[in-house]
Amino acid sequence: MNFEFSDDQKLLKEQARGFLQSKCSTKEVRRILDGKEPYHPELWKGVAEMGWLGASIPEEYGGLGLGYLELCVIAEELGRAVAPIPFSSTVYLFAEAVLIAGTEAQKQKYLPKVSEGAIIGALALSEGAGAVTPKTIKTSAAGGKLTGVKLPVTDGDVADYAVVAAKTGAGNDEGSISLFIVDMKGAGVKAEAVDTVDPTRSHARVSFDGAAAEPLGATGQGWAILDKVFDRAAVLYAFEQVGGSQAALEMARDYAMGRYAFGRPIASFQAIKHKLADMYVATELARSNSYYGAWALSTDAPELAIAAATARVSATEAYHECSKENIQVHGGMGFTWEFDCHLHYRRSKVLSLVLGSLPRWKDRLISRLEERNAA
Amino acid sequence: MDFNDTPQEAGFRVQAREWIAANRPADWQNKAGGRDQDGIAISKAWQKKKYDAGWACIHWPKEFGGRGATPIERVIWSQEEGELGALSGLFIIGQGMCAPTIMAHGSQVAKARHVPKIASGEEIWCQLFSEPGSGSDLAGLRTRAEKQGDEWVINGQKIWTSGAHYSDYGILITRTDPTVAKHKGLTMFYLDMRSPGVTIKPIKQVSGRSDFNEVYFADVRIPDSQRLGEVGEGWKVSLTTLMNERLAVGGGFPTNFEEMFEMAKVIEDEDGPAIDNASVREKLADWYIRSAGLRNTSYRMISALSRGQAPGPEASISKLVLGVNRLNMASTMLDIQDAYGVISQKDLAVNGGQFHEIFFRAVAHRIEGGTDEILRNIIAERVLGLPGDIRVDKDLPFNKIPTGAN
Ligand SMILES: Cc1cc2nc3c(=O)[nH]c(=O)nc-3n(C[C@H](O)[C@H](O)[C@H](O)COP(=O)(O)OP(=O)(O)OC[C@H]3O[C@@H](n4cnc5c(N)ncnc54)[C@H](O)[C@@H]3O)c2cc1C
Numbered sequence A: 001m002n003f004e005f006s007d008d009q010k011l012l013k014e015q016a017r018g019f020l021q022s023k024c025s026t027k028e029v030r031r032i033l034d035g036k037e038p039y040h041p042e043l044w045k046g047v048a049e050m051g052w053l054g055a056s057i058p059e060e061y062g063g064l065g066l067g068y069l070e071l072c073v074i075a076e077e078l079g080r081a082v083a084p085i086p087f088s089s090t091v092y093l094f095a096e097a098v099l100i101a102g103t104e105a106q107k108q109k110y111l112p113k114v115s116e117g118a119i120i121g122a123l124a125l126s127e128g129a130g131a132v133t134p135k136t137i138k139t140s141a142a143g144g145k146l147t148g149v150k151l152p153v154t155d156g157d158v159a160d161y162a163v164v165a166a167k168t169g170a171g172n173d174e175g176s177i178s179l180f181i182v183d184m185k186g187a188g189v190k191a192e193a194v195d196t197v198d199p200t201r202s203h204a205r206v207s208f209d210g211a212a213a214e215p216l217g218a219t220g221q222g223w224a225i226l227d228k229v230f231d232r233a234a235v236l237y238a239f240e241q242v243g244g245s246q247a248a249l250e251m252a253r254d255y256a257m258g259r260y261a262f263g264r265p266i267a268s269f270q271a272i273k274h275k276l277a278d279m280y281v282a283t284e285l286a287r288s289n290s291y292y293g294a295w296a297l298s299t300d301a302p303e304l305a306i307a308a309a310t311a312r313v314s315a316t317e318a319y320h321e322c323s324k325e326n327i328q329v330h331g332g333m334g335f336t337w338e339f340d341c342h343l344h345y346r347r348s349k350v351l352s353l354v355l356g357s358l359p360r361w362k363d364r365l366i367s368r369l370e371e372r373n374a375a
Numbered sequence B: 001m002d003f004n005d006t007p008q009e010a011g012f013r014v015q016a017r018e019w020i021a022a023n024r025p026a027d028w029q030n031k032a033g034g035r036d037q038d039g040i041a042i043s044k045a046w047q048k049k050k051y052d053a054g055w056a057c058i059h060w061p062k063e064f065g066g067r068g069a070t071p072i073e074r075v076i077w078s079q080e081e082g083e084l085g086a087l088s089g090l091f092i093i094g095q096g097m098c099a100p101t102i103m104a105h106g107s108q109v110a111k112a113r114h115v116p117k118i119a120s121g122e123e124i125w126c127q128l129f130s131e132p133g134s135g136s137d138l139a140g141l142r143t144r145a146e147k148q149g150d151e152w153v154i155n156g157q158k159i160w161t162s163g164a165h166y167s168d169y170g171i172l173i174t175r176t177d178p179t180v181a182k183h184k185g186l187t188m189f190y191l192d193m194r195s196p197g198v199t200i201k202p203i204k205q206v207s208g209r210s211d212f213n214e215v216y217f218a219d220v221r222i223p224d225s226q227r228l229g230e231v232g233e234g235w236k237v238s239l240t241t242l243m244n245e246r247l248a249v250g251g252g253f254p255t256n257f258e259e260m261f262e263m264a265k266v267i268e269d270e271d272g273p274a275i276d277n278a279s280v281r282e283k284l285a286d287w288y289i290r291s292a293g294l295r296n297t298s299y300r301m302i303s304a305l306s307r308g309q310a311p312g313p314e315a316s317i318s319k320l321v322l323g324v325n326r327l328n329m330a331s332t333m334l335d336i337q338d339a340y341g342v343i344s345q346k347d348l349a350v351n352g353g354q355f356h357e358i359f360f361r362a363v364a365h366r367i368e369g370g371t372d373e374i375l376r377n378i379i380a381e382r383v384l385g386l387p388g389d390i391r392v393d394k395d396l397p398f399n400k401i402p403t404g405a406n
């Protein structure tokens, strides 16, 4: 058994950390937090030059063709650095959807551009408050034209292309949904940024008014394709969440060691020690579950459906726990804009919602266990 | 990443599998885990059979009855032994804690005479550490040992001694010098549990069973040759035992997830099976991710072992996660039965009362071998590098340390 990343993958991780330490310090993250830019353009360019955007995209489509384990390693470091770039939307969602469902021509058209950082991608799904189901999707497509409003769309304001879920059939079953690729700069598309809990990741309201729509996958297969995209993306997001959890834990530990109250470092109070121990346990469980997800993803194992949901749930819980308790350990300072604690608290919430909420994923996990046991 | 055996590991697995298939005991299930005569007899018989064929304590050196197996081979063996492993619970304390302590600190005679018999299951051993006044604070113990000629005379009391009533020997930690600081005046021994002056009184547990005991010592004599380590070095010696204990206790409990899952499908309320209820689903999901998290953490440990590395700090989380979660999940499994959940009578209870047993047993899981709080301290201090607790008694002579009413 070998349930560890290889030495090469560990080296990649070190390189990624070094790169992000120099190019994505919290000062740079704050530039996006406080400023008007939707994402960090120099970092985005740097990440493209490192080849990360195409890490798991096959060489025939302009990627490095390394594999998913390498992408997981990179994701962990991006999460740790709270990177303010449209990486996940472009790579985990847009590119994966094209890889899973695209025709050869579509792959040739989009994936090389993703790999070289020439385009930003997005996935447009949600239309309002509450979980997304086939029933809540009102955006419709007919005759190659798409009409409707998507809100929120992560990176919708900066995306060049988006995969959009739309109604193509009657009724509200899964077969009523199909996917389309839309040129976000084309006619009939309007995107405006909206305020969110995490200004370092931009979100938009996107209106389609007869926008030209190119089918992605067969008609009526949209929901099934999304299911696959979500499983893969869940593992990749989980690594970002694990990286964030680890960073928040370390931040809390360092602060607790240096902060004195009642004549002692607060790290010497058991209430703080036990809190940090619990953060550590949550992070380790999430890490182990994410490793299993990475194995399933990289080998395309049938276990992926369960492994992805497991990684997703535990990484979401760990990041929430670590980011909120990190603030608590910082006392009043944790509630200031000046201290970095809120960067993780914000990112943790965004990551926990973009792919669907925690209760939804718990339900999905149990459904999959039921399916497995029935089989 | 892969879950494949190396060719060498695969060869070992086949060897183990074939031997087990050819030798497995018949009709053992309903006796396994029992501590009555039948239960002990079937455990001993299986252990002896393994020993004779070189399959007992395989990671130990050959001279002590093992086969010098690598850590990964040990993992493969236990995977292959599977459920049959339940027959080995009787020997966990002897093999998992006492023997490593003897191997590290005992005399040549002690090693040669006892360790192979611990491997073969001929000798059952117990651990005489905790006292009424010192559990977590083990170094606060008061059982006295005084030197008289070539012997030590023991007076005092131990408590919570698992298996003392059927054990042949025990390892014992005592105070040999109360005038120095508490960690400095301790000395370890082993003794025959049938020595004159030893009285064993079973304790009835919350679960109704009696697995542990009070053990009284009245002028019990132990030859100096049965000392483990130097006089005054008992604390250091006991750490060998305690470090092995957490590994032995941590992994030994199943998560029972599959049984819970099946039960939630069977129990119905007016809306259908319990598993369709959102709150039940959520709890099952919580428990599943923790069970899976522990399993996947153990894969990481095994990988480290198979590369010849020491397992990392992830080893310390297992018992902490398992104890409290087993307790909470067993409680949930009674909740979904509604009023019927009160019934523990085996012939009436759902699942033969399995979850009622866990409901009670799990409370002890959070205490034995280091409480949840002590484990959090260990993670905080050893893994995260946070400062140790302030110890008001650390440098006082032991006989000047204040004591409370409890
Ligand atoms: C919204 C807000 C409004 C406020 N308004 C006022 C105000 O109007 N006037 C005013 O004077 N102050 C005000 N405060 C300050 C507030 O009272 C302090 O923030 C609070 O007492 C904590 O102190 P601290 O921030 O220095 O954190 P610290 O004392 O440094 O605590 C850091 C962490 O260590 C823990 N800790 C500290 N000591 C111990 C211990 N002995 N045992 C266990 N854990 C310990 C804390 O619980 C915390 O988790 C306000 C704070 C906030 C957030």
Ligand SMILES: Cc1cc2nc3c(=O)[nH]c(=O)nc-3n(C[C@H](O)[C@H](O)[C@H](O)COP(=O)(O)OP(=O)(O)OC[C@H]3O[C@@H](n4cnc5c(N)ncnc54)[C@H](O)[C@@H]3O)c2cc1C
Pocket: B126, B127, B128, B129, B130, B131, B132, B133, B134, B135, B136, B137, B159, B160, B161, B162, B163, B212, B364, B365, B367, B368, B369, B370, B371, B372, B373, B374, B377, B389
């Ligand atoms: C089923 C079972 C089997 C056992 N088998 C054996 C055996 O075979 N041999 C043996 O020697 N012992 C055995 N024990 C004893 C076990 O090791 C002790 O019960 C355990 O170490 C706790 O000690 P205690 O019971 O004295 O509790 P205490 O140490 O008095 O603890 C009481 C409470 O105070 C907390 N506490 C204590 N110190 C601290 C601290 N520094 N910081 C924070 N909280 C603290 C504890 O966490 C606990 O919640 C067994 C116990 C059980 C339940």
